[in-house]
Amino acid sequence: MEKLKYVGQSSVRIDGKEKVSGAALFTDDLEFGPDLLYAEIVEGPHAHAMINSIDTSEAENIPEVLCVVTGKDFPYNFGLYMKDRFIFAQDRVRFFGEQIAAVVARTPEAAKKAAKLVRVNYSPLPKVLSPVDAVKKDADLIHPDLKHYEHVPWFFPKPDSNIAHHRKIRKGDVEKGFAEADYVLDDTYEVPRYAHCAIEYHAAVAKYDHSGRLTVWASSQSPHTQRNLFASALAPMGITHNDVRVIAPHVGGGFGSKAGVTMEIIAAAIATKVKGHPVKVLWNREREFYNTYQRLGVTANLKVGVKKDGRITALHHELYWDAGAYVEYGANVVNAVGLSAIGPYRVDNASIDSYCVYTNLPPGGPYRGFGYSEFLFGLESHMERIARHLGIDPVEIRRRNAIKAGDLTAYGARMNPNGLQQAIDAVEKEIRWEKKLVSKDPDIAIGKGFSLFWKAPAMPPNTSSSCFLKFNEDASVNLLVSGMDIGQGFLTVMAQIAAEVLSVPVFKIRTENPDTDRNPYEWQTVASHVTWGCGNAVKLAAVDARNQILALVSRTHYFPVETLFLEDEQVKCMTRPDFSLPLKDFVIAGIQMEDGTFKGGPIIGRGVFMPEYASTKANPETSQGGHPNVHYTVGAAAAIIEIDRRTGKVKVKKIVEAVDCGKAINPDLVKGQITGGILQGISTVLYEEMKFDHRAKMLNPNFTDYKIPTSLDLPDEVVPIIIEVPEPDGPYGARGMGEHTMIPVAPMIANAIEDALGIRIRSMPITSEKICLAILDRQKND
Amino acid sequence: MKKISFSLNGEQRFVYITPNEILLDVLRYKMGTKSPKCGCDTGDCGACTILLNGKAVRSCLIFAVEVESQDIVTLEGISRDGLTPLQKALIEHNAFQCGYCAPGMILSATELINSNPHPGEEEIKEAISGNLCRCTGYQPVIDAIKHATKKH
Ligand code: FES
Numbered sequence: 034m035e036k037l038k039y040v041g042q043s044s045v046r047i048d049g050k051e052k053v054s055g056a057a058l059f060t061d062d063l064e065f066g067p068d069l070l071y072a073e074i075v076e077g078p079h080a081h082a083m084i085n086s087i088d089t090s091e092a093e094n095i096p097e098v099l100c101v102v103t104g105k106d107f108p109y110n111f112g113l114y115m116k117d118r119f120i121f122a123q124d125r126v127r128f129f130g131e132q133i134a135a136v137v138a139r140t141p142e143a144a145k146k147a148a149k150l151v152r153v154n155y156s157p158l159p160k161v162l163s164p165v166d167a168v169k170k171d172a173d174l175i176h177p178d179l180k181h182y183e184h185v186p187w188f189f190p191k192p193d194s195n196i197a198h199h200r201k202i203r204k205g206d207v208e209k210g211f212a213e214a215d216y217v218l219d220d221t222y223e224v225p226r227y228a229h230c231a232i233e234y235h236a237a238v239a240k241y242d243h244s245g246r247l248t249v250w251a252s253s254q255s256p257h258t259q260r261n262l263f264a265s266a267l268a269p270m271g272i273t274h275n276d277v278r279v280i281a282p283h284v285g286g287g288f289g290s291k292a293g294v295t296m297e298i299i300a301a302a303i304a305t306k307v308k309g310h311p312v313k314v315l316w317n318r319e320r321e322f323y324n325t326y327q328r329l330g331v332t333a334n335l336k337v338g339v340k341k342d343g344r345i346t347a348l349h350h351e352l353y354w355d356a357g358a359y360v361e362y363g364a365n366v367v368n369a370v371g372l373s374a375i376g377p378y379r380v381d382n383a384s385i386d387s388y389c390v391y392t393n394l395p396p397g398g399p400y401r402g403f404g405y406s407e408f409l410f411g412l413e414s415h416m417e418r419i420a421r422h423l424g425i426d427p428v429e430i431r432r433r434n435a436i437k438a439g440d441l442t443a444y445g446a447r448m449n450p451n452g453l454q455q456a457i458d459a460v461e462k463e464i465r466w467e468k469k470l471v472s473k474d475p476d477i478a479i480g481k482g483f484s485l486f487w488k489a490p491a492m493p494p495n496t497s498s499s500c501f502l503k504f505n506e507d508a509s510v511n512l513l514v515s516g517m518d519i520g521q522g523f524l525t526v527m528a529q530i531a532a533e534v535l536s537v538p539v540f541k542i543r544t545e546n547p548d549t550d551r552n553p554y555e556w557q558t559v560a561s562h563v564t565w566g567c568g569n570a571v572k573l574a575a576v577d578a579r580n581q582i583l584a585l586v587s588r589t590h591y592f593p594v595e596t597l598f599l600e601d602e603q604v605k606c607m608t609r610p611d612f613s614l615p616l617k618d619f620v621i622a623g624i625q626m627e628d629g630t631f632k633g634g635p636i637i638g639r640g641v642f643m644p645e646y647a648s649t650k651a652n653p654e655t656s657q658g659g660h661p662n663v664h665y666t667v668g669a670a671a672a673i674i675e676i677d678r679r680t681g682k683v684k685v686k687k688i689v690e691a692v693d694c695g696k697a698i699n700p701d702l703v704k705g706q707i708t709g710g711i712l713q714g715i716s717t718v719l720y721e722e723m724k725f726d727h728r729a730k731m732l733n734p735n736f737t738d739y740k741i742p743t744s745l746d747l748p749d750e751v752v753p754i755i756i757e758v759p760e761p762d763g764p765y766g767a768r769g770m771g772e773h774t775m776i777p778v779a780p781m782i783a784n785a786i787e788d789a790l791g792i793r794i795r796s797m798p799i800t801s802e803k804i805c806l807a808i809l810d811r812q813k814n815d
Numbered sequence: 816m817k818k819i820s821f822s823l824n825g826e827q828r829f830v831y832i833t834p835n836e837i838l839l840d841v842l843r844y845k846m847g848t849k850s851p852k853c854g855c856d857t858g859d860c861g862a863c864t865i866l867l868n869g870k871a872v873r874s875c876l877i878f879a880v881e882v883e884s885q886d887i888v889t890l891e892g893i894s895r896d897g898l899t900p901l902q903k904a905l906i907e908h909n910a911f912q913c914g915y916c917a918p919g920m921i922l923s924a925t926e927l928i929n930s931n932p933h934p935g936e937e938e939i940k941e942a943i944s945g946n947l948c949r950c951t952g953y954q955p956v957i958d959a960i961k962h963a964t965k966k967h
């Protein structure tokens with residue numbers, strides 16, 4: 034095995050100093066000078082209504098207002114996977130708070146004042162708020178034009194319905210599988226919507242200059258995808274990709290909310306109406322909740338058949354997703370789950386129906402975990418219940434069914450190498466699963482819960498990453514990539530990969546968030562794919578640079594190229610131990626020959642990575658035949674909790690989580706993802722809850738009423754465990770793990786609650802109130 | 816417009832404001848001090864934390880007129896003469912992820928350390944409990960503060 038010097042080390046983050054010194058600049062920290070304009074949005078006060086008229090005249094008369102724009106100014110639709118979204122509402126609004134118009138003014142105050150004076154006349158329509166209602170035959174249609182929307186070829190919308198996409202799996206013989214089962218458990222699980230709650234708001238500043246150049250500065254996970262979507266949405270105005278430039282400063286947390294395009298397009302579009310001025314669109318905390326994306330809600334009917342020994346004979350999973358008013362991105366969550374809702378198990382007979390259903394609620398979209406937290410809440414609750422029913426140990430039932438490398442996934446492709454068994458063993462041991470814990474205090478109940486998890490990146494099959502690498506005079510390096518450091522440590526990890534290949538210390542490698550004019554293409558920083566995908570591109574670029582260096586030295590010093598290697602910023606030769614040539618002597622200047630001429634020149638590497646084996650081409654009735662997911666990352670986790678029977682309050686005592694990231698390029702950063710993801714997971718199961726009123730207006734879009742954890746809400750102990758079964762096509766074997774860490778938390782806590790109290794709760798969140806009511810309910814029935 | 820003056824990171828500064836202007840906005844948009852961040856505007860997140868006469872306060876809840884003749888320190892002021900042991904420990908522990916909560920979190924911890932140089936874990940948790948962080952799960956931040964303040 035190759036000995037590694039930089040990869041596998043817990044290097045300090047290369048952006049660490051910037052972030053603790055206050056030097057790090059986020060979008061709203063940038064200065065745009067005295068000509069900066071401010072936009073304020075006019076929001077619709079109905080969840081579903083036709084817009085009859087918009088009167089902007091009064092608003093336009095306010096001093097310092099430059100213009101008021103509405104849907105009429107931009108009759109274009111856009112979207113990542115399906116073009117069902119609009120810059121401003123066109124003839125109707127589809128969720129409470131949707132943007133109808135914007136006022137652009139010299140000051141935020143003038144813009145706000147004028148926005149209140151835009152008069153809109155509506156005819157309310159019946160609203161559809163649950164996916165189960167929305168799929169009924171007589172349900173009102175939210176998108177009567179659904180059949181006309183452009184979409185990716187792997188979506189299957191049902192015209193004249195509220196079903197924007199239906200992903201179907203048919204594998205093996207499900208009927209036969211259920212007939213062979215000794216026990217079948219059939220039940221329904223409910224997971225509501227959640228909000229990302231990145232602490233930084235969405236922010237975008239756009240400038241359409243007098244030469245026709247459109248520059249957008251945005252807090253973004255997706256600079257290139259934004260450029261693509263801006264250019265295609267605004268193409269009717271004559272704007273091309275070449276005209277659009279997206280610059281992405283530091284991002285104050287994303288979790289999916291800043292992927293794709295949401296409010297940023299408002300800035301891009303209105304800039305075209307105030308040529309020459311930069312214009313700022315800054316969201317606020319309320320809008321963060323109801324007008325970016327929300328995590329989709331789901332109602333999942335799950336039926337699993339097993340033999341007496343716990344082996345799964347058949348699985349049927351039917352998921353109705355509350356995907357919201359626009360599903361241009363959210364429909365792919367539904368698709369991803371449709372392909373993977375067997376969980377990390379070997380299931381020979383499976384059927385899955387994953388329905389993407391429009392509702393008159395805020396647009397559903399990507400959120401850390403991309404649907405896997407939602408369906409695994411049901412599936413991992415189910416596995417625990419089946420084990421209890423059969424009298425099998427809950428860990429053992431998972432071990433027996435766990436998917437292995439080479440097994441067939443739900444869509445018929447082979448499962449990648451993985452360390453699921455190792456993860457199960459490691460967690461079982463660390464949590465001391467066999468040890469029964471009993472509380473001395475009769476008011477306190479103790480429980481243990483277990484859960485597996487898996488997730489694949491959900492990406493188009495031609496998703497790609499690329500990298501330019503250039504040397505500077507002192508043999509320091511600039512790495513140009515377009516992945517985003519959204520906190521996960523992406524830039525540090527890219528530097529470590531390049532450092533390894535080039536034998537240059539990590540601190541001498543500079544890599545920053547991108548500018549689409551300067552940095553080469555990256556699809557988006559989502560799907561936990563950038564360590565793997567962009568890491569491959571960086572490695573290839575570094576190898577390209579290394580090859581140029583070695584070829585040059587071979588040419589100038591007449592050593593066979595295969596005897597040359599890099600070590601400690603120098604070129605060395607295996608056959609000539611006395612030879613060494615510092616990189617800084619020639620990576621820019623070249624190497625001088627005896628005749629005084631120079632050879633070489635600046636060393637510049639390039640790397641491109643695209644998974645050329647991926648394909649979404651499959652039979653739409655069964656999903657068999659393609660290779661839509663490049664690989665799955667798997668793991669296991671367990672929790673010990675204490676519940677106060679009087680208050681229903683849950684205290685998390687210990688969590689152990691093992692994740693197989695293939696290779697931890699930076700173990701400290703992997704552990705950071707585990708610590709952070711676990712708390713986010715705890716938050717969704719125990720604390721967070723969205724409330725809507727009868728108008729479908731969100732009632733608690735703020736941190737006073739929508740609780741996220743503070744430093745006082747931590748588990749007593751978190752033990753992160755890293756498993757490393759290499760991914761064959763990952764850089765140094767690495768695969769992604771950022772989203773995964775929160776996925777097992779909700780089901781394992783639900784399982785621990787059942788272990789402690791004998792009560793099964795099948796809907797999230799599991800608040801103290803819900804636990805208390807369940808305890809009272811049981812007392813009544815006893 | 817009213818002229819107010821106060822000490823900002825050790826320098827005497829003045830600025831013209833209207834009485835309803837919020838200190839956070841004045842610092843960020845009128846005085847070029849960008850480290851205090853906005854994450855809520857309602858006193859819930861702590862991203863806007865600054866030191867006012869040495870006390871950690873939320874600048875989104877304070878009118879700028881209130882700080883006339885007072886002493887304000889932001890993260891820029893702390894970093895000017897090199898990083899503090901706390902900041903160094905935060906780097907060493909890879910404590911922050913996106914870093915958006917960092918300016919507020921560091922000032923809350925600085926106030927704690929100034930009054931209590933060797934705090935216990937519970938005191939640390941208490942001190943930063945008004946600073947929301949969505950990324951880290953807090954533990955790495957707590958560990959770094961512990962490390963920076965442990966008795967040698
Ligand atoms: S912005 Fe002041 S507490 Fe959130």
Ligand code: FES
Pocket residue numbers: 232285286520911912913914915916917947948949950951
């Ligand atoms: S590091 Fe992202 S909010 Fe704290």
